[in-house]
Amino acid sequence: SQQGEEDPQALSIQEGENATMNCSYKTSINNLQWYRQNSGRGLVHLILIRSNEREKHSGRLRVTLDTSKKSSSLLITASRAADTASYFCATDAYTDKLIFGTGTRLQVFP
Amino acid sequence: EPEVTQTPSHQVTQMGQEVILRCVPISNHLYFYWYRQILGQKVEFLVSFYNNEISEKSEIFDDQFSVERPDGSNFTLKIRSTKLEDSAMYFCASSEWGLAGVTGELFFGEGSRLTVL
Numbered sequence: 001s002q003q004g005e006e007d008p009q010a011l012s013i014q015e016g017e018n019a020t021m022n023c024s025y026k027t028s029i030n031n032l033q034w035y036r037q038n039s040g041r042g043l044v045h046l047i048l049i050r051s052n053e054r055e056k057h058s059g060r061l062r063v064t065l066d067t068s069k070k071s072s073s074l075l076i077t078a079s080r081a082a083d084t085a086s087y088f089c090a091t092d093a094y095t096d097k098l099i100f101g102t103g104t105r106l107q108v109f110p
Numbered sequence: 111e112p113e114v115t116q117t118p119s120h121q122v123t124q125m126g127q128e129v130i131l132r133c134v135p136i137s138n139h140l141y142f143y144w145y146r147q148i149l150g151q152k153v154e155f156l157v158s159f160y161n162n163e164i165s166e167k168s169e170i171f172d173d174q175f176s177v178e179r180p181d182g183s184n185f186t187l188k189i190r191s192t193k194l195e196d197s198a199m200y201f202c203a204s205s206e207w208g209l210a211g212v213t214g215e216l217f218f219g220e221g222s223r224l225t226v227l
Contacts, residue, residue: 003152030209030210031209031214033214033215037153039150040150040221041220041221042114042201042218042219042220042221043153043201043203043216043218044218045213045215045216045217048213048214048215086150088153092209092214094210095165095166095209096141096158096160096165096166096208096209096210097155097158097165097166097168097209098143098155098209098216099155100145100152100153100154100155101152102151102152103151103152103153
C-alpha cells in the first residue's frame with residue numbers, strides 16, 4: 001500500500017515550541033505533500049517536495065524527505081495556537097492518485 | 111480567491127436511497143477528485159477524473175459509485191444505493207495541472223457530510 005503512516009498520532013505543545021511530525025510510506029513516490037485540516041473543514045495544501053529534493057522551506061514550515069528511508073518530516077517552528085489542526089502527508093506514485101497518510105493531530109496551547 | 115464549492119453541506123438519507131453530491135471546481139482547473147473521510151479519521155481516495163474520463167479509482171469506488179461532469183462547471187458523485195457504511199464526509203478537490211503539474215496542489219472544498227440511516 002502507498003498510504004503513509006504518521007507519527008505521532010497526536011502531539012500537544014505550548015505556543016512558541018517547535019512541532020515535528022513524521023510520515024513514512026511504503027512505495028516509490030513522485031511527490032510528497034503536506035496538508036492541514038482544521039476540525040470539520042476541508043484540507044489545505046501546505047507544501048510539496050519532489051522526490052529529487054531533500055529539504056524545502058515555506059515560512060515557518062520546514063519539510064525534509066529521505067527517499068532511502070521512505071520518510072518525511074514536517075517541522076513547524078515557533079508554533080501558535082492557530083496552528084492547532086490535523087496534518088496529513090500525501091504521496092503520489094506517478095499516477096493521478098494522491099494517497100493521504102493517517103494524520104497527526106496537533107494541539108498548541110496558548 | 112477562487113474556491114471549490116460543494117453542496118449540500120449535509121445530507122441525511124435512508125439506506126438504499128440514491129444520493130448525488132455536487133461540486134463546482136475552480137473554473138480553470140482540469141483535474142477533479144473525490145475523497146471521503148469517516149469520523150475525522152483517514153482521508154480515503156475515491157476517484158480522479160480528467161478529460162471526461164476516470165483516471166484512477168480506488169477499490170472503494172465500486173459499481174455503486176459514479177462520477178459525472180454534466181456541464182462545464184459541475185462535477186458530481188452519485189451513490190446509487192447507499193449503505194450505512196457510506197456515512198462520511200465527502201470532499202471534492204480540483205487541480206489546474208494534476209499531480210504532475212508545477213505545484214501538484216489539490217484545492218479542496220469544505221465537504222458534504224452524508225449520514226445514512
